[in-house]
Amino acid sequence: MTESELDLDVDLEEDFEPEDLEGPSPVATLGDPVLVVDDLNIVYRVFGGKAKQVAGGANVKEGTAPRRSFLRRLVSSTSQHVGAVSEVHAVRGISFVARHGESIGIVGINGSGKSTLLRAITGLIPPHSGGVYVAGDPALLGVNAALMPQLTGEKNIWIGGLALGLTPKQVEERFDDVVEFADIGDFVYLPMKTYSSGMSARLRFAISSAATPDILMIDEALATGDAAFKARSKARIDEVRKNAGTIFLVSHSTSTIEAMCTRVLWVHQGQLVMDGPTGEVLEHYRTFVRAHRQARSSARAGGVGPRARSKQRSKKSD
Numbered sequence: 001m002t003e004s005e006l007d008l009d010v011d012l013e014e015d016f017e018p019e020d021l022e023g024p025s026p027v028a029t030l031g032d033p034v035l036v037v038d039d040l041n042i043v044y045r046v047f048g049g050k051a052k053q054v055a056g057g058a059n060v061k062e063g064t065a066p067r068r069s070f071l072r073r074l075v076s077s078t079s080q081h082v083g084a085v086s087e088v089h090a091v092r093g094i095s096f097v098a099r100h101g102e103s104i105g106i107v108g109i110n111g112s113g114k115s116t117l118l119r120a121i122t123g124l125i126p127p128h129s130g131g132v133y134v135a136g137d138p139a140l141l142g143v144n145a146a147l148m149p150q151l152t153g154e155k156n157i158w159i160g161g162l163a164l165g166l167t168p169k170q171v172e173e174r175f176d177d178v179v180e181f182a183d184i185g186d187f188v189y190l191p192m193k194t195y196s197s198g199m200s201a202r203l204r205f206a207i208s209s210a211a212t213p214d215i216l217m218i219d220e221a222l223a224t225g226d227a228a229f230k231a232r233s234k235a236r237i238d239e240v241r242k243n244a245g246t247i248f249l250v251s252h253s254t255s256t257i258e259a260m261c262t263r264v265l266w267v268h269q270g271q272l273v274m275d276g277p278t279g280e281v282l283e284h285y286r287t288f289v290r291a292h293r294q295a296r297s298s299a300r301a302g303g304v305g306p307r308a309r310s311k312q313r314s315k316k317s318d
């Protein structure tokens with residue numbers, strides 16, 4: 001990895017004290033394969049924007065739209081998609097097999113493709129090429145899960161529960177549990193837009209984990225909440241892992257990954273850099289992040305940060 005590749009945005013939060021998530025490290029009891037990701041490529045198409053190198057170094061291909069005459073550009077300036085079509089190659093040829101009983105962490109710096117990979121596995125984003133083969137029903141549990149802020153917590157529990165495949169009877173049976181787990185009390189009868197961000201994150205987590213999916217995908221859900229909620233979430237996840245099978249967890253907190261996962265996938269610039277036991281992969285990842293931070297701070301000290309570089313560029317163009 002070169003110095004310039006290291007000049008990316010890093011957000012490695014060690015936000016958990018290990019005692020937040022006490023308990024033995026998870027041990028995988030491996031069963032049958034439940035998920036096969038085969039040479040997966042995901043490409044986002046961005047319309048009307050100017051292509052640029054994004055954080056995390058995702059590969060952006062500029063100007064994939066054909067060059068147009070001045071007249072055409074003038075005419076099309078009233079249309080919705082103005083300018084070039086750019087492509088962001090967010091996931092690049094990732095392959096792996098996940099088995100029943102595994103708890104798999106996905107790490108990588110900002111913009112490396114973790115969430116995209118997770119969304120592709122749940123079928124929210126179609127592959128550009130390659131494939132995702134799933135035995136069972138993956139459910140994505142994330143703080144960004146799409147609930148409706150203008151509706152009450154109660155209505156969102158119903159919508160979310162039904163969307164996760166629960167029957168009306170099951171939603172009714174689990175309703176009180178969800179409210180209790182989220183610890184929102186009578187706020188459940190108020191619109192979600194009146195909630196604090198912690199309250200809505202807790203409710204999202206509680207709704208998503210009310211079902212017991214075959215594959216549970218968690219995107220940063222544990223990054224919110226106090227120590228007690230984190231401990232409750234860990235217990236709930238352990239339960240899901242025991243009953244259901246496979247868990248994927250995206251988190252910037254390596255200590256959370258350590259406490260929850262038996263295996264780690266490290267994604268960088270959309271590619272799978274390492275796939276192996278938690279301790280082994282995290283050791284390399286932490287070393288990478290430290291080197292990365294050092295490279296960034298020396299670059300800043302030497303005045304070659306992004307702002308300084310842009311000044312240098314504008315001077316050159318003067």
Ligand SMILES: Nc1ncnc2c1ncn2[C@@H]1O[C@H](COP(=O)(O)OP(=O)(O)OP(=O)(O)O)[C@@H](O)[C@H]1O
Binds near residue numbers: 046057111113
């Ligand atoms: N809807 C989208 N349209 C265009 N580009 C996108 C879209 N979503 C993500 N990207 C780009 O794809 C790349 C991977 O993004 P992704 O969100 O998967 O990374 P990540 O590792 O989850 O990042 P973070 O840790 O910051 O959440 C980034 O360059 C991002 O800018």
